[in-house]
Amino acid sequence: MTVGSDQETIEVRDGVDRETVETVQGIGAYKYGWNTDIETDYAPMGVNEDIVRLISEKNGEPAWMTDWRLAAFARWREMDEPRWAMLNYPKIDYQAQYYYAKPKSMAVKPKSLDEVDPKLLATYEKLGIPLKEQMILAGVEGAEEAPAEGRRVAVDAVFDSVSLGTTFKAELAKAGVIFCSISEAIREHPDLVRKYLGSVVPQSDNFFATLNSAVFSDGSFVYIPPNTRCPMELSTYFRINAENTGQFERTLIIADKGSYVSYLEGCTAPKRDVAQLHAAVVEIVILEDAEVKYSTVQNWYPGDEEGRGGIYNFVTKRADCREARAKVMWTQVETGSAITWKYPSCILRGEASQGEFYSIAIANNRQQADTGTKMIHLGKNTRSRIVSKGISAGRAQNTYRGLVSMHPKAQNARNYTQCDSLLIGENCGAHTVPYIEVRNNSSRVEHEATTSKVDDDQLFYCRSRGIGEEAAVALVVNGFCREVLQALPMEFAMEAQSLVAISLEGSVG
Amino acid sequence: MAREGQAAAGRALAGPAAAEAALAAWPAPKAGFTAAARAEAEARLRVAGLPGRRDEYWRFTDPAPLLTPEPAASAPLRVDRPIFEGFDKLRLVFVDGVFDAAASDDPALAGVEIARLAEAGAADIHWARGLYGVLEAAGQSPVARPFAALNTARAADGLLIRVSGVAPRPLHISYRQSDPGSEAMLHHCIRLEPGAEMTLIETGTAAARANLVMEVDLGEGARLHHIRPQGRAHGRRVISHLFARLGAAARLKSFTLSMNGAFTRNEAVIDIAGDHAVAHVAGATLGDGADGRFVHDDTVFVSHGAVGCESRQVFKKVLKNGATGVFQGKILVRPGAQKTDGYQISQALLLDEDSQFLAKPELEIYADDVKCSHGSTTGAIDETALFYLRSRGVTRAQAVSLLVLSFLADAIAEIEDAALAAEVVARLEDWLARREA
Numbered sequence: 001m002t003v004g005s006d007q008e009t010i011e012v013r014d015g016v017d018r019e020t021v022e023t024v025q026g027i028g029a030y031k032y033g034w035n036t037d038i039e040t041d042y043a044p045m046g047v048n049e050d051i052v053r054l055i056s057e058k059n060g061e062p063a064w065m066t067d068w069r070l071a072a073f074a075r076w077r078e079m080d081e082p083r084w085a086m087l088n089y090p091k092i093d094y095q096a097q098y099y100y101a102k103p104k105s106m107a108v109k110p111k112s113l114d115e116v117d118p119k120l121l122a123t124y125e126k127l128g129i130p131l132k133e134q135m136i137l138a139g140v141e142g143a144e145e146a147p148a149e150g151r152r153v154a155v156d157a158v159f160d161s162v163s164l165g166t167t168f169k170a171e172l173a174k175a176g177v178i179f180c181s182i183s184e185a186i187r188e189h190p191d192l193v194r195k196y197l198g199s200v201v202p203q204s205d206n207f208f209a210t211l212n213s214a215v216f217s218d219g220s221f222v223y224i225p226p227n228t229r230c231p232m233e234l235s236t237y238f239r240i241n242a243e244n245t246g247q248f249e250r251t252l253i254i255a256d257k258g259s260y261v262s263y264l265e266g267c268t269a270p271k272r273d274v275a276q277l278h279a280a281v282v283e284i285v286i287l288e289d290a291e292v293k294y295s296t297v298q299n300w301y302p303g304d305e306e307g308r309g310g311i312y313n314f315v316t317k318r319a320d321c322r323e324a325r326a327k328v329m330w331t332q333v334e335t336g337s338a339i340t341w342k343y344p345s346c347i348l349r350g351e352a353s354q355g356e357f358y359s360i361a362i363a364n365n366r367q368q369a370d371t372g373t374k375m376i377h378l379g380k381n382t383r384s385r386i387v388s389k390g391i392s393a394g395r396a397q398n399t400y401r402g403l404v405s406m407h408p409k410a411q412n413a414r415n416y417t418q419c420d421s422l423l424i425g426e427n428c429g430a431h432t433v434p435y436i437e438v439r440n441n442s443s444r445v446e447h448e449a450t451t452s453k454v455d456d457d458q459l460f461y462c463r464s465r466g467i468g469e470e471a472a473v474a475l476v477v478n479g480f481c482r483e484v485l486q487a488l489p490m491e492f493a494m495e496a497q498s499l500v501a502i503s504l505e506g507s508v509g
Numbered sequence: 510m511a512r513e514g515q516a517a518a519g520r521a522l523a524g525p526a527a528a529e530a531a532l533a534a535w536p537a538p539k540a541g542f543t544a545a546a547r548a549e550a551e552a553r554l555r556v557a558g559l560p561g562r563r564d565e566y567w568r569f570t571d572p573a574p575l576l577t578p579e580p581a582a583s584a585p586l587r588v589d590r591p592i593f594e595g596f597d598k599l600r601l602v603f604v605d606g607v608f609d610a611a612a613s614d615d616p617a618l619a620g621v622e623i624a625r626l627a628e629a630g631a632a633d634i635h636w637a638r639g640l641y642g643v644l645e646a647a648g649q650s651p652v653a654r655p656f657a658a659l660n661t662a663r664a665a666d667g668l669l670i671r672v673s674g675v676a677p678r679p680l681h682i683s684y685r686q687s688d689p690g691s692e693a694m695l696h697h698c699i700r701l702e703p704g705a706e707m708t709l710i711e712t713g714t715a716a717a718r719a720n721l722v723m724e725v726d727l728g729e730g731a732r733l734h735h736i737r738p739q740g741r742a743h744g745r746r747v748i749s750h751l752f753a754r755l756g757a758a759a760r761l762k763s764f765t766l767s768m769n770g771a772f773t774r775n776e777a778v779i780d781i782a783g784d785h786a787v788a789h790v791a792g793a794t795l796g797d798g799a800d801g802r803f804v805h806d807d808t809v810f811v812s813h814g815a816v817g818c819e820s821r822q823v824f825k826k827v828l829k830n831g832a833t834g835v836f837q838g839k840i841l842v843r844p845g846a847q848k849t850d851g852y853q854i855s856q857a858l859l860l861d862e863d864s865q866f867l868a869k870p871e872l873e874i875y876a877d878d879v880k881c882s883h884g885s886t887t888g889a890i891d892e893t894a895l896f897y898l899r900s901r902g903v904t905r906a907q908a909v910s911l912l913v914l915s916f917l918a919d920a921i922a923e924i925e926d927a928a929l930a931a932e933v934v935a936r937l938e939d940w941l942a943r944r945e946a
Contacts, residue, residue, distance in 0.1 A: 424877065426845075428875075433869070438865060439865040441860065441889040448882070449884070451882070453878055
């Protein structure tokens with residue numbers, strides 16, 4: 001029996017009633033697709049030197065910063081957009097979008113979050129992001145009973161091109177932690193910014209990073225002083241609201257000797273028929289014995305079932321374990337975006353430094369993801385671990401692309417890589433493109449990859465226990481992703497787990 | 510420093526200009542039924558140009574040794590007893606890339622039709638018309654293989670072999686080198702009709718520098734067992750391409766043994782076109798940079814286009830004294846190629862600090878009901894295993910040899926014939942024993 005709908009015809013297997021199928025089809029998968037109706041100030045459309053100067057001026061930047069941007073822009077004009085990824089998208093017209101959009105109500109910078117336009121604050125409330133210090137992340141089970149101490153999260157809220165504000169600043173300052181928007185950091189802490197900005201991802205690193213260097217409008221800045229454990233988790237929430245506008249944020253995190261910080265990043269955007277560009281850069285500097293955990297739940301609007309709209313997400317993220325025993329852990333849950341081009345990397349320079357990369361990438365409908373990591377082992381006794389879980393459904397294409405490089409001097413280095421792909425349906429694709437370069441013999445590199453479909457026996461077992469097909473698939477997929485979900489901080493793990501299920505809704509038929 | 514010099518030479522030589530130079534260097538043979546294929550290959554080569562270090566498909570191996578205008582002389586290696594000497598087989602000999610009838614056996618084998626490209630190529634009508642350059646042309650996508658196109662355009666000699674029954678004896682193509690500066694370009698076409706079976710052995714060094722292409726077309730249920738110990742001359746440079754197309758339930762097993770050789774790039778392009786076909790490609794490599802430069806590159810592309818097929822890639826490399834091993838392997842599962850079982854393993858054993866292994870094991874999968882996996886490991890010899898053997902009174906050198914042989918065992922296991930496999934193992938033992946001293 002077949003059930004027709006305006007989008008797709010689904011073959012119904014025995015035992016699945018029509019109602020179930022219709023319920024499944026009726027679910028709107030993307031829950032953050034609404035937009036906030038506010039007035040926005042735009043810079044003129046397109047990008048040129050004047051726009052670069054304008055962004056710099058709006059942020060009240062010193063001359064060195066303006067020059068830095070202009071140098072990047074000059075380089076960008078000479079560069080070609082990379083085409084090596086397994087991504088198929090129409091040519092991007094870089095002159096047909098806005099590079100700066102700011103809510104009108106932010107024209108005069110509010111002194112504190114209390115003065116911010118209530119409409120903007122409501123946006124974050126609706127998204128479940130706490131901007132009041134007494135609030136806690138929504139959706140965390142049992143959070144009401146638990147003591148508030150343990151679960152506080154400081155948030156930097158970025159709305160289109162500007163940061164609305166940052167919570168818990170005073171309390172963090174007591175610990176010596178600097179957490180503010182990057183535009184504020186350029187004004188207030190120029191020495192730190194000047195020393196570290198571009199030191200991990202140089203101005204002209206790649207096409208998208210170079211564009212970002214020229215036009216980044218805001219982002220977050222974190223400095224953790226020596227021997228300090230950041231008293232709470234830090235988080236940035238990116239929201240694109242304006243139409244035809246690209247978001248270019250830049251994040252710089254510096255973990256000084258012996259410090260620790262856990263940093264969370266989340267993002268969403270409204271549903272629109274026209275694709276929007278997002279090109280971010282994240283730089284992390286980790287000094288001796290310091291540790292940084294960077295967790296992302298990327299849930300940009302993925303486009304509709306036919307591949308209309310969605311965010312084109314071209315992101316450069318890199319951590320430099322600059323000194324001995326520095327440690328970085330990237331965890332990413334990539335469920336959104338029409339196009340994902342993202343390779344969070346670890347430069348393991350310091351002796352015995354460590355890099356870890358845990359990733360879940362889910363592509364459904366017409367989504368395309370080309371994502372992975374680079375582990376560059378330069379120091380002795382460095383360690384890295386890669387666990388990547390890719391899930392493809394609908395007509396999506398999902399590629400793991402990664403590099404493990406052992407330099408001649410990286411003696412006794414170790415890498416373990418596990419890349420698993422899961423295919424749901426016969427029209428999607430799952431690909432693995434690892435590069436392995438071993439230039440000394442005391443290092444050990446192990447790479448494993450598997451591709452399979454959702455196990456019929458496991459599904460059958462769940463179904464025989466009365467679990468619906470959708471729920472059964474979600475259960476199996478959650479099991480498939482478990483290793484990565486466990487690496488996430490608790491607040492994110494809950495969100496990620498439900499996202500995994502939501503992202504796959506409508507993929508079973 | 511040497512590497513930089515070569516890279517510079519590679520850049521200078523790469524591209525369309527290099528393709529023109531190569532075409533000019535090789536005279537166009539008198540073409541009969543191959544004329545159209547040669548003209549098309551020439552046109553393809555002019556478009557693609559010859560590769561340089563910047564080409565993604567050559568990122569790990571600098572093709573300069575294949576492009577330098579004057580090849581460095583490579584002395585033919587004297588071998589006391591050629592491999593597979595005592596085996597009952599039909600031997601066909603090429604010396605410096607030219608067929609030597611006097612040194613060859615009478616090419617009469619029941620169910621096997623054998624012709625020389627140099628002779629039959631002038632005819633206008635030939636069964637090989639449907640094969641010559643056809644699989645090579647198909648193999649130019651998704652990546653260009655310009656050296657294979659050059660070969661199709663210019664190869665003057667080679668064998669055209671059609672098998673219609675079960676070959677009673679293995680066919681042995683023996684390459685010999687007499688001139689230290691020789692260059693060879695050979696192109697073989699092999700068709701196994703439905704149900705046919707043959708064992709094909711290729712041995713020896715074709716020339717100081719050789720470009721070898723073999724196109725293999727397997728009909729329904731046909732079986733080809735291919736064993737290729739590559740020549741042992743230290744300075745030889747070779748690029749080889751095996752293009753194979755498998756019909757329903759056909760079976761291909763190809764094993765390559767490489768010891769010595771300054772430069773080797775073996776490409777295998779396997780198109781699994783019929784349901785329930787099986788293709789296994791394997792390689793065992795022993796490289797010692799002390800004999801001169803040693804660069805060994807296995808580049809494999811297996812394309813699954815049918816239901817219920819199996820493919821295996823097993824590549825093992827043992828490297829020492831600055832030897833470089835490269836593996837680029839890809840499994841492509843096309844839409845609809847359900848029930849595919851694809852497996853790939855690439856492993857390197859680095860015996861010292863100077864050697865390196867560079868790998869790119871890829872999966873590209875467009876069907877959901879498949880089982881595909883790959884693995885790649887690199888490391889030094891296991892000190893615990895070494896210690897265990899030493900504690901049993903085995904010398905260090907012997908212990909290393911034992912562990913090297915056990916490391917290579919999975920690749921050697923792809924040789925179906927036990928006697929042939931034993932001979933290969935004996936050769937490996939000899940090679941290791943000489944270096945133990």
